[in-house]
Each structure stands twice: as structure tokens, then as C-alpha cells.
Amino acid sequence: MKVSIMTPRNNVDLKIEKKKRRKENLASVKRNKMLYFMILPGFLFFILFKYLPMAGLMISFQDYQPFLGIAGSEWVGFKHFIRLFTEPTFFMLLRNTLILFAMNIILFFPLPIILALMLNEVRHRYFKNVIQTIIYIPHFMSWVIIVSITYMFLNIDGGVLNEMIASLGGEKISFLTSTEWLRTVYIGQIIWKELGWSTIIFLAAITVVDTQLYEAVEMDGAGRLRKMWHVTLPAIRPVIITLLILKIGSTLDLGFEHMYLLLNSLNREVAEIFDTYIYTAGLKNGQLSFSTTVGLFKGVVGLILVMGSNKLAKKLGEDGVY
Amino acid sequence: MNQTAKKLVALMLCSGLLLTACGGGNNSGNTSNNANSGKNANSGKNAEAYDENAKATISWLNILHTASPPTDTVLDQIEEKTNSEIKFSWIPDASKEERLNTALASNSLSDIVTLTILDNSAVRNALKSGMFWEVESYLDDYPNLAAISQDTRTSASIGGKLYGVPFQKDLARNGVVIRKDWLDKLGLAIPKTTDELMAAAKAFTEQDPDGNGKNDTTGFMDRSDLIYGAFKTLGSYFGTPTNWSVNDEGIMTPEFDTEEYISTMNFMKELYDNGYINKDFPVTAKTDQQQNFAQGKAGIYVGALFDSKNLKNLAKGIQDNMELVMVNNITATGNESDRAIWSATNGVGGLLAFPKSEVKDEAELKRILKFVNDLMSDEIHGLMTYGIEGVHYTVGEDNAVTIKDQPLWQQEVQPFASSRPKETGYKLHDSDPLKVEAEKLIAENAKYALLNPAHSLESETNTTQGSELQKIITDATYKYILGEYQLDEFKSAVESWKKQGGSNIIKEYESAYKEINQ
Numbered sequence: 001m002k003v004s005i006m007t008p009r010n011n012v013d014l015k016i017e018k019k020k021r022r023k024e025n026l027a028s029v030k031r032n033k034m035l036y037f038m039i040l041p042g043f044l045f046f047i048l049f050k051y052l053p054m055a056g057l058m059i060s061f062q063d064y065q066p067f068l069g070i071a072g073s074e075w076v077g078f079k080h081f082i083r084l085f086t087e088p089t090f091f092m093l094l095r096n097t098l099i100l101f102a103m104n105i106i107l108f109f110p111l112p113i114i115l116a117l118m119l120n121e122v123r124h125r126y127f128k129n130v131i132q133t134i135i136y137i138p139h140f141m142s143w144v145i146i147v148s149i150t151y152m153f154l155n156i157d158g159g160v161l162n163e164m165i166a167s168l169g170g171e172k173i174s175f176l177t178s179t180e181w182l183r184t185v186y187i188g189q190i191i192w193k194e195l196g197w198s199t200i201i202f203l204a205a206i207t208v209v210d211t212q213l214y215e216a217v218e219m220d221g222a223g224r225l226r227k228m229w230h231v232t233l234p235a236i237r238p239v240i241i242t243l244l245i246l247k248i249g250s251t252l253d254l255g256f257e258h259m260y261l262l263l264n265s266l267n268r269e270v271a272e273i274f275d276t277y278i279y280t281a282g283l284k285n286g287q288l289s290f291s292t293t294v295g296l297f298k299g300v301v302g303l304i305l306v307m308g309s310n311k312l313a314k315k316l317g318e319d320g321v322y
Numbered sequence: 323m324n325q326t327a328k329k330l331v332a333l334m335l336c337s338g339l340l341l342t343a344c345g346g347g348n349n350s351g352n353t354s355n356n357a358n359s360g361k362n363a364n365s366g367k368n369a370e371a372y373d374e375n376a377k378a379t380i381s382w383l384n385i386l387h388t389a390s391p392p393t394d395t396v397l398d399q400i401e402e403k404t405n406s407e408i409k410f411s412w413i414p415d416a417s418k419e420e421r422l423n424t425a426l427a428s429n430s431l432s433d434i435v436t437l438t439i440l441d442n443s444a445v446r447n448a449l450k451s452g453m454f455w456e457v458e459s460y461l462d463d464y465p466n467l468a469a470i471s472q473d474t475r476t477s478a479s480i481g482g483k484l485y486g487v488p489f490q491k492d493l494a495r496n497g498v499v500i501r502k503d504w505l506d507k508l509g510l511a512i513p514k515t516t517d518e519l520m521a522a523a524k525a526f527t528e529q530d531p532d533g534n535g536k537n538d539t540t541g542f543m544d545r546s547d548l549i550y551g552a553f554k555t556l557g558s559y560f561g562t563p564t565n566w567s568v569n570d571e572g573i574m575t576p577e578f579d580t581e582e583y584i585s586t587m588n589f590m591k592e593l594y595d596n597g598y599i600n601k602d603f604p605v606t607a608k609t610d611q612q613q614n615f616a617q618g619k620a621g622i623y624v625g626a627l628f629d630s631k632n633l634k635n636l637a638k639g640i641q642d643n644m645e646l647v648m649v650n651n652i653t654a655t656g657n658e659s660d661r662a663i664w665s666a667t668n669g670v671g672g673l674l675a676f677p678k679s680e681v682k683d684e685a686e687l688k689r690i691l692k693f694v695n696d697l698m699s700d701e702i703h704g705l706m707t708y709g710i711e712g713v714h715y716t717v718g719e720d721n722a723v724t725i726k727d728q729p730l731w732q733q734e735v736q737p738f739a740s741s742r743p744k745e746t747g748y749k750l751h752d753s754d755p756l757k758v759e760a761e762k763l764i765a766e767n768a769k770y771a772l773l774n775p776a777h778s779l780e781s782e783t784n785t786t787q788g789s790e791l792q793k794i795i796t797d798a799t800y801k802y803i804l805g806e807y808q809l810d811e812f813k814s815a816v817e818s819w820k821k822q823g824g825s826n827i828i829k830e831y832e833s834a835y836k837e838i839n840q
Contacts, residue, residue, distance in 0.1 A: 157602040280789075
């Protein structure tokens, strides 16, 4: 039966069609050659700065000595991988990275959506603009500044918060030098710095929601919360899903700078993540091959997470990123 | 027409972008190539006759311990006196590991490279791989370099080979600095034992030594550094070995596997539990520590003895009645025979190393060694320490130097001070009484200095994993002091240090030790 569908077309027809299509493609390239030309810088950028450096990953299979170069260094097979997976530090790194990653997704990710919904309800235009400007500001501060501010607030000797606790008769809390508080402080800083900025894209998505939909549910007697739940949220769902996948892709980069500034001997057990470990092992202690191995592993985990979540999104009937 | 014009603009923009993109990509490559070829041409020209007396152009990758690099005033003088043109590339001390490692990895070095971190595995590997000239056989041709003692040369060697001119530092320069005015006010004597030191810390905390009626002082003011902060110096008072101890049979023990180390931790723990030390010391930076001390928040400072002069300077206008006394003879037992002080890197502050990629031939090496030799002369030492007479300092009786203008000195002279290949034994000396006293005590320390027996021994495991493993011990030590770990938890941390590679380090050191001491 299926064959019969194919029969009207014979081989010669197919060949002609292919040729035709190729011609059309070529013509379209010719027609839009300016556009193709404009891709070139970006294309070159990726080749030069993203793909060529990947060749450097091969030093994770070597005992790389800069003096000897990649050609002269000794190949050691999976030595560094074995060391990574057998070191007890590995589980600490994996656990810390994944926990902070999960906190980022679960605790932080929904907040900008909620805030965007709330801002959307602010009817006074001027007032809304003022609020937006204020909550965007922290995004432009560097982590060094933010960590120093936190230090001034949470430090045990003379930190504002601890002095307040002490004056109220409470026991001072070692926020910065204990394992219990690290994650709270970490996620708190991210929220403080990035919350406002992350609302931008959701606010933009909300503005394009068809106003007729609102009018329709209003006719059905929906209040503000109902409108939010049944119209706004479903309307921006594709944006949320796309951003979530992108976030999962980039979140494994938990922010080296941020964590490096928070890290000390007393919270290392929960604070050391792949990024900080790569830095100390590679750049500070000069074990280039080993830290490349760690970085490679981190990259692979990140890739798996993105592909997995993309697939999941598609299974749930969403578009996914690619 | 309009359409074409638009296209043209777009094309120009694009090609512009493209060019910049390419330019960006190649820039670094180009410059390093240029630098290299320039260098080549230079050495090629001078290969046959590198006249020792000719003016030399010398580049120097150096470490900067001050906030900003020096201005040219003193540099011009040094260049004139050494008949050379010096091009410094300064690396801030705080980022020396990263910067040196990247410089080594990308082979972008200078004629002279200051390597102060010889235990860093990249630096060690670079030295062992033959990236730098071996200099031992040349040293005796130059009077000042020939004077470097055999002990120093041995300590600075790696695998028996000397890959640069060692920085000659004091063997041990640490001690305790105490507020003398506070001791006097509370009727306390200068502490001689660790118990008396504890008593002083207690009194400073509880008896309001500054008399302002507020409970706002502590005994110690420490920083987040278990080596150059209080911990290691206090450790010496309890008899902790310097990093490693070795017995007659050649068995090696790391410092943290000794009873004395635990006594030191207990001492710190007592300070911490009672609030005799700033509670935030595990996250305090050195500058904050010194500022806080200068502001009269605490009465005991442990660190380099000559820091006393800086503390006093910092306290000007804030704590003008501050009187400091330096102590270097504290013991746990009170017996003079137990006196000891740890030695940082056995008196070797690192190497001035000469990479073969920059210093192409023997003739060029000899010219640079002559330059280093000249740096060690009395005249240039004076320039690098005090500056120019009449501008930065005046000389009084008995070659005692007084700095005329402190800010000017800090800006123009001080940055050079850490580049001096040798620091002691010169005729000019500081007239500041605290500095004079500090120098006297540091010289005295040398008699009691405990050397690290593993300093020049090789251990493959230590090179690759040593610093990662050390974190286990550092973390556990802090946790013990802060009361998060009990003794058995600390001991199991030591066990896990051994299990994760520490026992290999011990074994490798022991066999290396035996090889040398047979």
C-alpha cells in the first residue's frame, strides 16, 4: 500500500526535483548574500574562541607541562579522571554543586515570575517605573561589593545584624564561618542581586498577552488572581520553560567569583564547588591537566542536564530550546 | 540607489566588525611574536660578544608587595649604577600564584623572574623541566653571589640543582608585639611563658586596659592565616616542629601529627572560647588586623617583629600613647633551653630565575648575573631600602638612617624593598628604635630557628596533591579551635590526610631524606 504512494514519482523525477531544490537554495543564498555575510563575524568568533580552544581539552589526558607543550607532554590516559573520581573531594564537590544548583532552580527561579506578576498589577505607571529602577540597581554591582556589604552586615564582630541580635539579648550567629548558613547566605545574595533584573523578560512577555483574553474572563466574573492564574501564567508559559532550560544550562556555572569570595576554611565542606576547585587546583597550584579534567567533567554534567530538561520539556508538549 | 547605499553601509559595518574580530584574535599572538623576534634579534646581535660592561636591557617579572609600583626616581639611579635599563612587569603579591602560573604556562616570561613560591607544583615542575638556567657553577665568579652560604644554596636547590639566585632572608623573623602601656597600666610584667601570655590576653580583655570604661578590647588581634598569623609562632613556643620533624632513624612526622601542635590548638581554643582573641579572626585580612590593632581594639599582635614599626605608624593620631614591646623569648615551660622559633622556608625567600627562552646564551646570563651581583652592593641596597640621600632620607651618626618624608618613601622606594636579593649585613641601618630593636631580635631569633628538614626534599605526591591535602588539615585546625571538632575528629582528619596521599608524602620524604643523609 505504501509503495503505491511512491509510484507516481520515479527516480528521474526525484533527481530533477533535488537539482531544482539545490538551485533554489543557491539562488536564495545569492539573493541574501548580505545576510550570510553578516553571519560571518559571529561564525568566526565561535570557531576562534569557542571551538578551537576545545582542542585544549586533550591536556586532561596528559601530564601537561607548558614548557614542553601539548606535543611534548606525556600522555597518561585516564590518570586524572581516576584521581578525580577516587578522591573524596569529588563527592563533596558534586554534592555542593548540585545542591546549590537545585536551590537556584527551586528557590530562586520562581521568584522573578511572581515579582513580575506583582509588578504587572501595579497600575500607577510612574510608581512602577520607580520600583523597577530600584530593583534593577543591585544587578550592576560586582560580587566583590555585594560580598563586602554582606560581610558588614553578618560579620560576628561588629556586623550590623549580629550587633542587633546581641543587643536584643540573643546569641551571635556565625553566618560567614559556619556550614549551616553558607547556602542561605549564598542564595540570599543571589536573590538580592538578580531578582529585579530577572523580571525584565517576564514583564516583556506579559505585555504581549492579548487583552481580549482578559476582557473575556472578566465577563465570566474572574477577579485579579483568577486572571493571573488562568490568563497571564498560561500565556507566558513558553517563555518560562525556555528560560528554565537556559537557566539549567548556565546554572552549573554557579558563579566562581561569588563563591570564591564567600569560601573559607570553616565553610569549605559546603562551599567548595567545581568552579572554585578548578581555580585553586589549576591556576593557584598549577595542576593544569587535573583542573582541565574537572572542568571537562563539569561541562559534561551540564550538557546532560540541558539535554535532559529539553527532552522533558518536549515530552510535556512544550517547544524546548532546540 | 537608496537600496545600494544601505547595502554598502551594511557591508562596511560588517567588514569593520570582521576586521576587529580578527584583529582581536591575533593581537596577543602578534605582540608575543614581536617580543620574541625583538628578543631574538637582540641576542643574535650580542651573541658573540656580550660585553659585561655594555649597557644591558633587562626585563624583570617581579612581585609587588605595595599598592602601586614605584615611580622612576629611584629606578633611574639604579639603572645608572648598574649600567642597565630595567623593564619591570609587576605582579601584585595577592595574585602571584595565578599570574606566575599563567606566565609559565604561556611562556611569556622576562629575563629575570622572581619566583617566591617554590612549593607551587607548576613552579616546581617548570624548574625541574629545565625551563631555567642552572646557576650554581657561575655564582663564585661574582663577589656578592659567591658570598651566598652553602646552606642557603642547598635550601634553595631542587633535586640538588640550583635554578636561580636565592633571596637571602632572615631565618626567623616572627615574634609577639604587645602594648607596653597596657601592661604597665594593669601592672603586668612582659610575658615570658605561654601562661603569662594567656594571663595578659585575659587581663587585656577583661580589665579595660584603655580605661574608657567599656568592654571593647581583646587580647589578641589575629588574621585568617595559620602560617604567618599567630598560630605557627605560638606553635614554636610549645615546641611544634617547623612543618616536619625527623628522628635519628629518619622517620618523618608532619607537624600536625605531634602533641605540641595539639597544645597550640588548645591554647588558641582557650583564647577563642574566652573571647581573648577577635572572634572573626578566621575571616580577617592582614590589613584589617593591623588597622584594628592600631585603633586600640587589642593588645597582642603576633607576626613579623618589624611590623611593630608599621603598627606604631598606623596608630599615629588614633592611639598616640601606644607603646609597643617586642618579645621573642616565650616558651611553654619557661626554660631557656626550650626556646625555639619556626623558620619560614629556611631563610630562602625564593629565587631570581633566568628562563632559557629569554636569556638565550651564556654571555647574556653572565651579564644578568653581574646585574644581580651589583644589586647586592651596599650602594644599591641603600637605594632600594631607603632611597636617595637628601631626598628620601638623611644619615645621622653611626650610619643611622631617618626617613625624611614617609609618604614619598612609600611611593618611590618601598616597592623595591621586596626585590632586594639580600636584606641583612649592610652598613646603613634604620634609626627608628622599634626597627633597630626588631632587627636585633630577628638576628637573635636565628640562633633558635627551627629549620624544616623537608624543605629541599622531593616528593612527587606533595608536588601534585600537597596543597589540596593541606586544606584538610587547615580546615580541621580551624574547626578544632572554634569548637566544631573534638580531638578525635581532628585526629581522624589527620588520618584521612594520610589515607588520601599523606602517607605517600611521608614515605617519599623519608626515602629522599635517607638518600641525602646516608
